[in-house]
Amino acid sequence: MKTDIDITVSIDTTVTFTLEPAPGSGTTLRMHQVGFSGLSAQLTRRILAGGWPRILRQRLLACLDQPADAATGPGPARCR
Numbered sequence: 775m776k777t778d779i780d781i782t783v784s785i786d787t788t789v790t791f792t793l794e795p796a797p798g799s800g801t802t803l804r805m806h807q808v809g810f811s812g813l814s815a816q817l818t819r820r821i822l823a824g825g826w827p828r829i830l831r832q833r834l835l836a837c838l839d840q841p842a843d844a845a846t847g848p849g850p851a852r853c854r
Contacts, residue, residue, distance in 0.1 A: 785809060785810060786809055787807050787808060787810060788807070788808055788809050789806070789807045790806045790808075791803060791804070792806070805826065805830070807819075807822070807826075
């Protein structure tokens with residue numbers, strides 16, 4: 775017996791990163807993600823919460839190592 779289960783969850787969330795001075799010469803990075811409504815979105819939130827530490831450790835660090843684009847100046851990051 776073969777059973778296929780197709781679960782599609784579509785969520786529209788906003789992720790905000792805030793940088794704040796930390797004691798000494800460091801910087802504190804805070805991440806806040808909002809927009810989860812409904813039971814399936816709450817389950818998705820719990821799953822995604824486990825992935826953020828890896829993303830911040832690997833992908834964000836690689837993005838921050840990229841040189842700034844002097845032509846466009848400050849603005850939204852385009853890291854993938």
